[in-house]
Amino acid sequence: MSHQIILPRVMHIGKGASERVADTVKGLNCRNPLLVTDKVMVELGYSAAIVNILETAGITVDVFSDTVPEPTVASISRGVDAFNTQPYDCIIALGGGSPIDSAKAIAILGKHGGQMKDYKFPRVVDEAGIPIIAIPTTAGTGSEVTRFTIITDEDTTEKMLCVGLGFMPIAALVDYTLTQSLPARVTADTGIDALTHAIEAFVSRKANLYSDAQALSAMALIAPNLRTVFADPSNDAAKESMMLGATLAGIAFSNASVALVHGMSRPIGAAFHVPHGLSNAMLLPAVTAFSIPSAPVRYAQCARAMGIATQGDSDDMANQKLINELKMLNADLQVPTPADFGIDKEAFFALASTMAEQALASGSPNNNPRVPTIEEMVAIYVSLWE
Template identity: 65%
Template sequence: MSIQSIVLPRMMQIGSGACEKLPEFVRAVGGSKPLLVTDKMMVQLGYAEQVLSVLREAGIEADVYDDTVPEPTASSIMGGVVMVQNGSYDVVIALGGGSPIDSAKAIAVMGKFGGTIRDYCFPRLVSEKGLPLIAIPTTAGTGSECTKVTVITDEANSEKLLCVGTAFMPTAAIIDYTLSLSVPPRTTADTGIDALTHAIEAYVSRKAGLYSDSQALAAMSLIGPNLRTVYHDGGNRAAREAMMLGSTLAGIAFNNASVALVHGMSRPIGAFFHVPHGLSNAMLLPAVTAYSIPAAAERYADCARAIGVAAAGDDTDTANGKLLDELVALNRELKVPTLAEFGVQKADFDAVVETMAEQALASGSPGNNPRIPAKEEIVAIYRELW
């Protein structure tokens, strides 16, 4: 087990109605003029107004930047960066799924320090203190509310830039599962498998430790039995609550143990073909797990038991067989497409698959995998997805 440096939000409020604590959090971080960073869907669904009215009732007026996009880009965050640079905001509030939260992380840092997103990308570790950030997730997926990571696409060369450091850790997080009740089935599935991937990868990572293990196993035990339920019945409050907490715990786990090969390979798929992040993880998870099991058979068997598909008495090989069967069955039930079914053209895929493998390796994530692949092995796994 490696030594782990644990980084978490300074404050967290978890449970139904947790949003009511937002004004207290704003004041606790020294804020009085917030910028709410969100997207058009949160405005349309009324969640943005719900947050603004909670603030208003406490005498706090906030402005809104709602031009964030799914899979945020260098250009989509610039409007928010400019607002921070030209305004007198002293706290950023992020509302939405992983994309608005990731956008807000970059806005809170770049709004204060300037530059381009490439200036902040890995291997640089960014520790400067941007504006305080309060994250309010509305999907059970990325765990971005408790990670020191943001991923922003540089459109100039279709590359997802991984930005890492304590600068990107939210100061506070509000985990209110009621905000996820209206999330549609497709998004529920994609974000749910993303959270499951976070937990599995954190547990099998070469950087795993006792602390992250405890979070990862707890996350799997919450996500495994509830993912199908929320996909088929989004109004099931108990299942939504389990998924939301599972997502947060999975975020804490991978934030402190790192992700591995699935995420390393997932980012280029998203950058080149605009596949949502959770969906590309789902496409990869069965094949990468099958590739990796020989190097960490006991760990993957633990995952099978935590998810609930293997019994405590199952031997390692049996448990891993059940894990692989479950990951394939889950993708089938949650209607996860192949790349071809998603609409990617074979010629386009063949033209960039080598570059994708190079970008995956350059991200560093494959180096955390129990079985570390060569470029040719990554290309072979990509081709399996077809």
């Protein structure tokens, strides 16, 4: 059985990769880019640096910096309005997952029109949008190499999963030096997001030999370095490993899909405004424990790839070490419980069934080794308070 593998057409990876932006624009035969970013990138001077590189190369660029964390239908609409003011021929997406996800949505709506809900799963959006050059500034989402975007519908609080070739950037410039100004909390949350991508891609029912290779490599890069970059943001070697690991994890899940953690995480983020990586971290130990009985060999391989189990450990021992490690990782990275985050317990429990239904509707739980019922997902949500 063959598997379709989807990647950006152009990738530059390593120190200084972002400085190839002008060459990349010209190589795509584009002349009029729109830079999509956020206020943080403007304040840090990252967007000005990209603008300077482009203008030095004779390329005029406009900047749209009104993207928001966890992008919404309204924020995307503002981006589309900005895009429609000029005949832009490509979009440069600079930032974490939110600006890149925003750029993907703007590229599709800017070319094809309609509303965001018209493009949500189960529709598969394979028609091409405006070309996107993605420059990630976090080692986490892998959005620069994925065919997904997540946009929140404010009216329903649904985090809409949008899937297809149309959302794959045409180029990715992966420069770990852009992660050096991240706050520790963002470093931790995006790092756990990347680790979750790798684990879920490997245990996914849609996993294949290619995605397995990327996922195992990603785990081997991320697991030994996540605590280091959290404690010491000046460690270049650890930062470089995390950035490459996040990109490989993105390639893995883009070609194998995520599973139950992500399915259950999105509704928490939409309803209670929990950052995506953080809600993944809250769920990862409990979902892993729930899922191991249906894929003990696969999860044991994850533990060995992460360096927390040896080849001499039995699968049962490796899996116990995996669960313990995920719990300790949350403790070491100061991941709050839902209660510590400030979520109201009554409100959370009242929405648990709705969140489970939304998770199931996203399709991700069906990729899990152990496909849950609504009742089992509710039980996992409830367990987060124990």
